């Protein structure tokens with residue numbers, strides 16, 4: 001069986017980020033899962049054990065004080081140790097495929113690694129299949145309007161995988177560790193300051209959440225946007241937003257759903273005070289059930305909503321929170 | 329300082345966008361074509377540096393079929409000084425690798441101190457080409473910057489990662505990719521539109537940028553093997569709120585086991 005190499009993102013203290021579980025799940029479906037990490041010196045051992053639990057049979061480890069985890073990120077060379085570690089792991093393990101998370105860091109490393117290997121990147125997979133030696137990537141294009149399949153001829157299959165898209169999980173393994181020697185030639189900007197962003201809520205991550213509640217410009221202010229958060233909490237949902245709400249500063253940019261934000265495909269998507277511009281729909285139209293609350297009967301989101309309420313969100317949402325409470 | 333800005337012509341996200349079901353490629357005739365907004369923002373960053381006299385010259389660079397000349401022209405009318413348009417039938421259907429190779433080929437001899445790109449296009453959404461170009465040119469990559477500061481010999485900016493906001497900096501030459509948190513692009517004024525006609529645009533084919541054989545040349549390639557269209561969604565129940573709508577919705581959610 002061919003080796004499928006997964007680039008696992010780690011935090012500055014060496015913890016494995018959540019994306020690794022789905023990537024190793026997909027890797028196990030395609031072949032024998034291996035993982036590669038780049039951490040600060042001495043910070044890898046917890047990660048190796050964790051990657052074993054997630055199914056990695058081999059973990060290739062590149063330790064470097066240039067890794068983004070080095071010295072609490074400050075002083076690190078962004079992307080340099082990570083790029084070198086993945087390339088060195090490809091040389092050592094000759095994988096049939098390299099899977100990276102389609103996160104901002106993941107795709108940076110994917111591009112750099114692919115350029116070094118002189119191969120294309122298959123971008124934003126939502127799934128993949130294997131037949132004999134041939135790996136086919138499955139992509140969801142234009143907000144889910146199309147599904148395409150692609151293969152790579154003439155080189156390893158380097159791909160980014162949409163966060164939260166893979167539900168498969170691999171069986172735990174006891175990983176063999178493979179230490180990598182990093183050449184130290186890759187470039188990267190220096191991190192001169194790292195301001196931690198405290199995770200302010202215990203809400204689920206947007207990507208992969210079964211229920212998403214999003215708010216738009218109709219909320220009118222940052223204070224009012226709290227109402228969307230309350231509805232999200234009543235439903236146990238992740239919090240999303242339109243770009244207009246993000247631009248107005250009601251909510252942090254990571255909440256943006258749509259063409260240039262996160263693409264979500266939850267069981268339930270509730271849009272509050274969002275018109276449903278085509279660029280917003282591109283990020284949520286494959287949700288199983290769509291609910292829209294809007295004062296404007298002609299809001300385009302009603303065209304695709306399974307249940308729509310033409311009404312004032314400031315009346316409807318508090319009532320809805322009550323009704324949900326009653327049914328619990 | 330010379331700045332190159334990578335722009336891309338894409339189908340307007342305001343319209344319906346189509347793929348050719350036979351080839352899996354973009355159906356370029358199905359929608360209006362415009363410069364991707366993120367490319368306009370990248371150009372805005374460059375133009376502000378020129379307005380501030382940090383940069384002397386801004387060049388827009390694109391790869392795309394003949395109609396992409398319109399995107400170059402738009403960039404020139406916004407204020408870029410000149411353009412490079414890589415266009416060749418042999419490059420049709422290029423994957424991320426061939427695209428990056430061609431762009432790097434066009435930039436390599438240009439003497440650029442800084443290359444600015446959008447973080448991802450709205451059609452491909454891959455977000456990998458800037459990193460590939462940086463690696464091919466041997467430049468440090470400042471990816472996904474929300475804010476950019478261009479200095480005489482250095483570029484810096486801020487980037488949001490999982491649990492921190494990083495300030496990153498690198499000496500020039502370097503390649504930056506920006507996010508849509510950077511300022512909105514300016515509109516071309518009449519003078520810009522008139523002036524654009526006189527600005528030089530260099531056409532380059534695949535051999536000029538060193539991609540022998542184009543999209544099907546030697547080496548590894550992505551091949552699209554299947555394309556399927558998803559049936560459109562239709563509307564469900566719409567109720568006007570008469571005071572009971574919230575209760576009806578809760579009932580609907582309960583019936584569908586969503587609460």
Ligand SMILES: Cc1cc2nc3c(=O)[nH]c(=O)nc-3n(C[C@H](O)[C@H](O)[C@H](O)COP(=O)(O)OP(=O)(O)OC[C@H]3O[C@@H](n4cnc5c(N)ncnc54)[C@H](O)[C@@H]3O)c2cc1C
Nearest residue numbers: 216217218242243244258259260261273274275280295313
């Ligand atoms: C290249 C590009 C990329 C883009 N990417 C994205 C993206 O990723 N995500 C995204 O969302 N947008 C994106 N946009 C922007 C998009 O075009 C819209 O501008 C945006 O989605 C509008 O957000 P909105 O629905 O919150 O605001 P609006 O369109 O202003 O809608 C607000 C809605 O709230 C309703 N409302 C007001 N008051 C109330 C009330 N009291 N009760 C109930 N309803 C009320 C109004 O009727 C209206 O329908 C992009 C645009 C471009 C050009």
